[in-house]
Amino acid sequence: MHVMPLLLLIAGSAAVAGAARRTRVPAPLVLLAAGLTVSYLPGVPEYELDPDVVLPLVLPPLLHTAATDSSYLDLRAQKRPVALLSVGYVLFSTLVVGLMVYTFVPGLSAAAALVLAAVIAPPDAVAATAIARRLRLPARITTILQGESLVNDATAITAYKVALAAALGESVGWLGGGLDFLVASVGGVGVGLALMVPLHWLRTRLKDALLQNTLSLLIPFFAYALAEQVHASGVLAVVVVALYLGHRAWQVDFATRLQEGAVWRMVAFVLESAVFALIGLQLPVVVGDLGDDYGTGEVLWYAVALFVTVVVVRFVWVYPATFVPRLLFRGIREREANPTWKGSFIISWAGMRGVVSLAIAFSIPTTLHGGEEFPGRSLILFLTFTTVIGTLVVQGLTLPPLIRAFRLPGRDVQAETLVEANAQAQASAAAEERLEELMADERNALPQPLADRLRRVMERRRNAVWERLGTPNPLTGENADDTYRRLASEVIAAERDVFVRLRDARYIDDEMLRTLLTRLDLEEAAAFRESEAD
Missing domain, CATH: 1.10.287 (Helix Hairpins)
Incomplete structure (x- = not known):
């Protein structure tokens, strides 16, 4: 991708995301619709998703941001449902959806069907986190969805590699596939465990906030690349390191935390915006690859059948995974609150797919080892795209009214x-x-x-x-703390105006102005610190 199209993608997606924040529609859906619309405008360059860019350069920072914002203690408390979804559900979905595709799509081999199933198995980390935060779901549901989305990519990528090896004619087998999965998982966790303490030690020893934040930006890429270099799961390495650093963030100095929070919020905003816009922009590429090999009605039937299967399979897994362990083990019943069918329904319905599925699909080789075309690659790309779009639009749009209709207890x-x-x-x-x-x-x-x-x-x-x-002010509706922050902002603004006037009159220079404004900024940040937590 050339520089100008990339800049246009970033600027355009950021502008759309900014506008979406003023509406009640989740930003991912607005970005998706904008990408779909723009993709057919004349003169718009072709944006082809490059898995060599998305997986090592986009996925690590998004996972790092989600993991550092997650609670290690909450995830540990929900480790069973998280593991059942992030590992069990992904493998179950791969097998069941793969069997369905192999049965209903003629000419597609069993290995190719499993490739497609593994590609669309993991719900998207970005979509789950964005919608869970926007809708203020109950804490337990939010933790489960976030925890699932942090780990399921590793399971899906490993399952995809096993299925792809079988499709390419390489000798894998069930035993070899299970061994590959075990090595990748244990290796990824091992790399994360090996890195997290030294990296945290280095963060606490660096005294310059700029150096600390530079290290913070490099950490997810380094953890991912090192794990992949030893054929382990880069996703798990990033998640393990980020969870540890987030849990220990209080041990770094305040200046680092202030800068780091702002930097990572900006990085996450830009990447998430570009990612969802990029999904929409893929339509011409995907349709162009489909060519004349399949009829329109035929591929649409496949797309609808696959979407329905993906949705149903998640329900088939979630409800037994939620209630069967409680029936089998008395300790779970005594230790945990009784889940409701409504909460399980929301978890089942919140399985939106995203950019990781598309990136994995685009990484499918175009030819086999013998030189012949990869069987059904264009159809796999198309069905991945329609499944991603279908889950984001159908489930993303209906999730908010569904939560309101269920009247789930919020915070x-x-x-x-x-x-x-x-x-x-x-x-x-x-x-x-x-x-x-x-x-x-x-x-x-x-x-x-x-x-x-x-x-x-x-x-x-x-x-x-x-x-x-306390009791709100009857005239403004503000409590005393809100009024304090508003008045502090007004007073500080008055001081800031005086400093600027003195600079313009050449009574003080720009360097002194920056020093004085920084001092005021810190005071204003201190006055508004509670509002960030609301």
């Missing part, structure tokens, strides 16, 4: 705020005790105004969360 904001306030009260008490110890030492003597300011800052931090529980 208890009042209870969460109360827990946050109690945690802040304990932390503030410890901070105040430590401050008094420090102030008792003559080496830490401060002028009284500065000492009082330290105490006021801690008091403000302690009271801020409790104020969110």
Whole structure:
């Protein structure tokens, strides 16, 4: 891809995603529709998905962002349902969907059918995370969907490699395929475990926030490349490292965390926007590859049958995987809350496919080892594309009203705020005790105004969360904390205007202006820190 088309893709997808944030429609669907529409406009260059770019360069940072934002403790608490979906469901779907394709699509070999089934087996990490956050699903469902999407790509890619080897005529077999899967999985986890402690140690030893964030940007690519180099799962290596770094993020300095959060939010926004737009832009490529080998009605019938099968198979797996273990094991019934059929329905319906499936499909070789064409490659590409589009559009559009109709219990904001306030009260008490110890030492003597300011800052931090529980202002609807942040922003804006006027009058130079504005920015960020958590 040349530079200008790439810049147009990034700029255009970012603009569409920005506009979508002002609507109630999930941004992935708006980007998908925009990509489909633009793909047929005259003069638009052909965007062909390159798996050598998507898998090693796009997938690692997206997985890293999703994993660092996930909770290791929550995932550990839900390890059984996550494992049953990310490993069990992907393998079950590969076998069942592969059998269906082999039965209903004439001329497609069993190995080629399994290739297609493995390609479309994993629900997409980006789609699951984006929609789960937007809809504020119950915490358990969100954790399960996020955890599944972090690991299932590794299972699907390994299953795809086994099926592809069989399609190419290489001797694999069930035993060899199982061994390859075991080696890739254990190897990926092993690489992640080997890297996570040294990388975290290096992060905590670097004192320059710019260097720390440069390292942060390189980590997912390095973990993925190293694992793939030793024929292990790069996906699992990235996830293991990112979960550990996210769990230990409190051990790096505040400047790194502030920069890192902003940098990764920007990276994720750009990549997610481009990825979904790129899916829509693939239509001319996919249809062009299909050629005249298949009739329109024929391929549409295959597409509908495959979409329905993919949706049904997920239901067939999710409900038994949710309720059968509870029937078989008393410990699970005593340890875990009873899941509802509505929650299982949402998990079943949230199996949208995405760019990973398309990237894997485009990596299918065009010829076999003997030089003849890969059987049904164009049809596999087309059916992958229609399945991705079908799940994103049908399930993506119906998921929000479905959740509203089910009236699933969402987040208890009042209870969460109360827990946050109690945690802040304990932390503030410890901070105040430590401050008094420090102030008792003559080496830490401060002028009284500065000492009082330290105490006021801690008091403000302690009271801020409790104020969110207070009665709103009858005129504005704001609670005291909201009003404080608004007034602080107005006051800081007034200071900022004065600094700019003084710079324009040449009373201060630009370097001093930047210093003063940075100080105000940090104060404004501190005033608004609670709003980020809401």
